[in-house]
Amino acid sequence: MGLWASPYSLRIKVALKIKGVDYEYVEEDMIRNKSQQIVNYNPVHKKVPVLIHTGKPIVESVVILEYIDETWKGNPLLPQDSYDRAQARFWAKFIDDQLTPTIRTALMRKGEIAKRATAEAEELLKLLENEIKSGNKLFHGEGVGFMDMVGIVIAYWVPAIQQAAGKQLLMRGSYPCICSWACRLLACSVVRENLPPHDKLVSFYGDRIAAVLTKTPKL
Ligand SMILES: N[C@@H](CCC(=O)N[C@@H](CS)C(=O)NCC(=O)O)C(=O)O
Known part of the structure; x- marks a missing residue:
């Protein structure tokens, strides 16, 4: 479901x-x-x-x-090595618990709340950028793995939400390694064929942002 x-x-x-x-x-x-x-x-x-x-x-x-x-054991999603598996779980938790909620606040809210979240999101994005730049093989693996599946939210959803919000946060000039990883990921057919249409997503988030902003005081 x-x-x-x-x-x-x-x-x-x-x-x-x-x-x-x-x-x-x-x-x-x-x-x-x-x-x-x-x-x-x-x-x-x-x-x-x-x-x-x-x-x-x-x-x-x-x-x-x-x-x-x-x-289903065939085509493993998580790395086989236990250290690499721990790393994958760590970065997945970072994306879900820290990076994504902060980016959403930065893009979907206004005023002081958005400003604070934007500064925090930029710091968190830098951490991810440096990790990919350092050559962490979770982000440079063959095919689509666990980390990639978790990261689709950054690769595909963040650009759509920022377009809906009329803001710029995740830009190639500032985060080239994240953006190259995102491009490679979105080019994989198993991901591409399952993605919702970009324009439909932008419009969905346009409505969500409007709903959030009418409910919350503009700080
Ligand atoms: N941590 C959850 C997040 C799931 C989640 O946020 N689902 C949203 C859709 S993107 C939802 O069902 N929202 C309905 C609601 O909050 O009432 C997961 O990884 O499955």
Whole structure:
């Protein structure tokens, strides 16, 4: 179960494709009409994606990716070496817990909140830029791996959100290594063929930004 505009849902679609697993996709209207099924399957977060396998729900995209990797062994997603696996989990947590929320605040809010978040996002992007520049093989691997799936949110969603917001944050001139990695990733057919249309995503985020700004005081 997923949402077409969700980068977290896309991770699961790409992972299942790489593993060659057939599945039934159920689109959820998370904005206007969240189904009772989602609440039942994911009572803690009430979010997509949810993977139902052998009748049981698995939630949280990174947990689902690891579940998929352990259940279908062919075409491994996580690195085989345990140090590299720890690194992949570390950078995935960095992207999901720090980088993405800060970028979203920088792009989707206004005023002092956005200004503070922009400064923080620039620092976090520099950390990622330096890590890729240093040659970390998680970002230079063959094919599409766990780290790439997590990073699609940066590679494809951030440019769409910044276009919707009319702001510039992740630019090639400032972060050439992140942008080259993003280009390589988006050129991979298994990713490209599953991406939602860019313009549709920009329009979706235009509406989300308008909704956020009308709800929050303009600080
Ligand atoms: N940490 C979660 C994030 C999932 C998430 O934020 N899903 C959004 C769609 S992109 C959602 O379902 N939002 C509905 C809501 O917040 O009510 C994951 O990795 O699966």
